[in-house]
Amino acid sequence: xxxxxxxxxxxxxxxxxxxxxxxxxxxxxxxxxxxxxxxxxxxxxxxxxxxxxxxxxxxxxxxxxxxxxxxxxxxxxxxxxxxxxxxxxxxxxxxxxxxxxxxxxxxxxxxxxxxxxxxxxxxxxxxxxxxxxxxxxxxxxxxxxxxxxxxxxxxxxxxxxxxxxxxxxxxxxxxxxxxxxxxxxxxxxxxxxxxxxxxxxxxxxxxxxxxxxxxxxxxxxxxxxxxxxxxxxxxxxxxxxxxxxxxxxxxxxxxxxxxxxxxxxxx
Amino acid sequence: xxxxxxxxxxxxxxxxxxxxxxxxxxxxxxxxxxxxxxxxxxxxxxxxxxxxxxxxxxxx
Numbered sequence: 141x142x143x144x145x146x147x148x149x150x151x152x153x154x155x156x157x158x159x160x161x162x163x164x165x166x167x168x169x170x171x172x173x174x175x176x177x178x179x180x181x182x183x184x185x186x187x188x189x190x191x192x193x194x195x196x197x198x199x200x201x202x203x204x205x206x207x208x209x210x211x212x213x214x215x216x217x218x219x220x221x222x223x224x225x226x227x228x229x230x231x232x233x234x235x236x237x238x239x240x241x242x243x244x245x246x247x248x249x250x251x252x253x254x255x256x257x258x259x260x261x262x263x264x265x266x267x268x269x270x271x272x273x274x275x276x277x278x279x280x281x282x283x284x285x286x287x288x289x290x291x292x293x294x295x296x297x298x299x300x301x302x303x304x305x306x307x308x309x310x311x312x313x314x315x316x317x318x319x320x321x322x323x324x325x326x327x328x329x330x331x332x333x334x335x336x337x338x339x340x341x342x343x344x345x346x347x348x349x350x351x352x353x354x355x356x357x358x359x360x361x362x363x364x365x366x367x368x369x370x371x372x373x374x375x376x377x378x379x380x381x382x383x384x385x386x387x388x389x390x391x392x393x394x395x396x397x398x399x400x401x402x403x404x405x406x407x
Numbered sequence: 408x409x410x411x412x413x414x415x416x417x418x419x420x421x422x423x424x425x426x427x428x429x430x431x432x433x434x435x436x437x438x439x440x441x442x443x444x445x446x447x448x449x450x451x452x453x454x455x456x457x458x459x460x461x462x463x464x465x466x467x
Contacts, residue, residue: 303420303423303424306427307423307427310427310430314430328419328423331416331419331420332420334416335416338409338412338413338416339413401415401419402412402415402416403412
């Protein structure tokens with residue numbers, strides 16, 4: 141097709157920039173949604189933008205990504221805003237998206253092909269929930285053993301995590317607020333964790349109780365908050381920190397509720 | 408006092424386990440009905456398929 145006028149040329153440039161900008165904004169939003177740090181998002185987007193032959197100015201906010209894409213001469217631009225895609229931390233998606241950025245850079249993919257691969261990554265199902273439940277329970281029980289708990293305490297923690305995490309999964313599937321979910325899950329886990337005291341079946345009941353709620357500690361938001369702080373993304377850092385603190389408070393409320401119900405002394 | 412606490416412990420566990428089981432049963436029933444409806448629609452489409460397309464006259 142021959143371009144006959146400046147207007148058509150401008151329209152073509154506009155469409156190209158639009159496609160690239162939409163892809164970049166959605167890509168950054170997907171990374172933000174699956175729990176990537178801001179510095180990783182910036183690096184990956186820069187890599188993609190260099191391959192696409194555009195300049196990107198990006199603003200990362202806790203609940204939005206704003207991308208402005210310029211052509212190489214800074215004569216045309218396109219602005220796009222996107223909300224985080226996903227909403228739950230997913231490292232397999234995080235890795236797949238990072239690999240996609242490398243694939244775009246190395247294979248010189250255009251934005252249409254890249255968008256196709258991006259859609260495939262988004263459609264990929266999460267890890268099986270029963271496998272996650274089993275692995276989380278074993279991991280939390282291992283923590284109890286690492287801290288010096290006996291095997292009865294390990295068994296108690298395994299059962300507490302199994303039921304507590306199941307409650308969390310069920311409530312989150314039913315779209316119940318994550319804070320209420322955390323309180324309920326911590327409550328159930330702590331009541332089961334107290335069975336070492338109640339039935340006298342463990343020599344280290346305090347470890348069983350203490351480690352029974354460890355699976356609810358929001359470790360990744362805390363780490364990401366620190367990473368964003370060092371990278372200079374103070375808004376995202378504070379947002380993640382406050383989110384993690386709120387979840388920790390909810391965890392504590394559930395734990396205190398369980399201990400009160402089981403009439404245990406705090407000190 | 409201990410008996411009272413043990414009763415409370417079993418009450419909490421029982422409530423959680425029964426709640427989760429009840430939810431699983433409700434969801435399983437919903438899923439089964441859903442597939443039944445889809446399956447029926449699929450059959451219905453199959454029976455309404457027009458055989459004229461396979462008629463030898465169409466290929467003459």
